[in-house]
Amino acid sequence: MAQSKTPMLDDLEKGAWPSFITEMKKAAAKKANSQDLLDQLELSYKDKTGYWKHGGIVGVKGYGGGVIGRYSAKPEEFPNVKEFHTVRVNMVPGFFYTTKALRSLCETWDKFGSGLTNMHGSTGDIILLGTTTENLQPCFDELSEKGWDLGGSGGGLRTPSGCVGMARCEFACIDSMDFIQEVTRHFQNEIHRPAWPYKFKIKCSACANDCAAATARSDFAVIGTWRDSLKIDQDAVREYVKGGFDIQQLVVGKCPTKALEFDSAKQELKFDAENCVRCMNCIDMMPKAVKTGKDRGAAILIGGKAPVVKSAFIGWVLVPFMKVDAPYTEIFDLVSRITEYFDEHAKPRERIGELIYRIGMGNFLKGIGLTPQPQMVSAPRANPYIFWQEEEVVKHG
């Protein structure tokens, strides 16, 4: 038995959780670049540092994005990962696949790449991990032939992504999968030819549970909600209570605005519709008994992002409620107005949340033509430094 070249990584094949090392070894059995990837990773584990250089500009004809260049910092030692680029493939909305589609994808990737993937990357794309500059174009040609397009990268619109929505969720207030598909088709040019100061992400969750983490991760978050009253089926409520469900602790006591009360005499859930802030908890807890309202649309939140540079932001309410139905004209128009403003006013590598932080929400609202509304703030300003405009005060003389 030959001595293993990867003793540290071998240890990560033990244990109950699925092993990424086992996956890498499967690919390494067939591909020299995956074997070098494994060996370089062993060195990283030994030295406690990464061995990838900055990406270069690589891509496919006609596109400015969708490929992430990656070069080994140790090409003499690991010649087969000298070039090891990522191809971002636009996933199916909702991450649904037929086996036929997945097999066709694997066939192309086995031919041109490392045989390693992420299903999926953080942004939502299918990540095909590792190929050479030379193989990029033939790989894309074949993918495109089979109906797979590339996703976004760089300073443009990133591949929009969303939750499962109406396909398999009773909470869905909007058709998140269809919206994501259509918004992606509509803004293809902005995805494939990045021309903005920095990235711009659109994500959509069909209800306030936000399974797509849209508010935390996207510049433009679409969160499904409703504006009439939620619906309560009292018989179903009784069923839950009869089954030993602690309605007081898990539902009534958790309502953020005390809009719910349980009438134990009538065995009924009383509800103050005007005070409901549509948080989803009672619906989450009793999906058979409480349903969303029927007049459905979405809240739009702007500016969500991770820490670098100014801080992480959780998106801010921009539009308290709007209808989001095909053909999505109104919401596409809003995206266009915002991204045009972003393109014009943002500094290089400044996200829209940071731009708004720098210039003020008031100026941003003016710039994109939206009216201020109390839903946008948790409280009005506490400092007295108000920007008055010349046209708002009496001119002297």
Place this chain on the structure above:
Amino acid sequence: MAKTDFGPPDYRTMIPPVIANNYGKWSYHEIPQPGVLKHVSETGAVLYSVRIASARLISTDWIKELCDIAEKYCDGYLRFTTRHNVEFLVSDEQQLQPLLADLKGRGYLVGGTGNAISNVVHTQGWIHCHTPATDASGLVKSMMDELHGYFTTMKLPARVRLAVACCVNMCGACHCSDIAIVGIHRTIPRINHEGVAKACEIPSVIAACPTGAIRPNPKLKSVEVIKEKCMFCGNCYTMCPSMEIADPINDGVSIWVGGKVSNARTAPKFSRLAIPFLPNNPPRWPEVTDAVKHLVEVYAKNARAGERMGEWIDRIGWERFFKLTDIPFTEKHIDDFTFAPTTFRSTSQFRL
């Protein structure tokens, strides 16, 4: 010339008939056992989804294995979740038990539903990232080998979302997770002046610094870093490869707690600092794994039913969180950046 700009494959060609026929008509769901969702439509139709853990970094061989399984029990339909689990979509109830038996036989973990630790959203780490301070996949594997019992059951007070990011860029929704593990640097960039002069756009490098710690060094046609102002974010290295920030001796991991993205009950929250630094000790990161396990256990023992980690902490107060977890509170825990004043306590209400 290849066809371009057609976007994603049409989802309508990828969904099983039971979904096509009940799209937008689902009435409720139940979780008959961990890892199994039962969705019932207004039409009476039923769909079972069986969820399994995935390493996220997966080979085409394994994808083909998933396809074999989906063809045998699910007419060739499957999906992935937003947290990178795999879901087999079972339209025929007769196939449910045979599928579960088959998955068990292969040693797959079925779970990740309801009040569980679902799959860990994570980044590329040393495997494929150019700015990592740690490896993400190795951390996830080490942690979940210890915590998989929380994936295959639903015994926690509420769901617990774990995330790992290999640097403060936090690709993924790390900053709003119940427990986030984030790779950090702790020493200032080492400047290769010749490289900066030759290949870096100096104004962009200076502008990239969040604290204005970088100033020009005209003599060398390069830049210098004001040591006291550097927060070790690595943003300058992202702009300029001649400002190396990776430091194998000092890089490591920080742990953040109490974030969430859902609006249920309480507003979405940022994860906040629990442990400022633990060393990188591959391949198993024992210090990190122990710390995360400890946090999960203290939460499980003390939180009330339906309380997410951040909601539990809000109820008992951070002062008690540090007591209960036995984590030392230091000046590192007090914010000094964009939102710092909003985190200082302005009331005499606190627990002693």
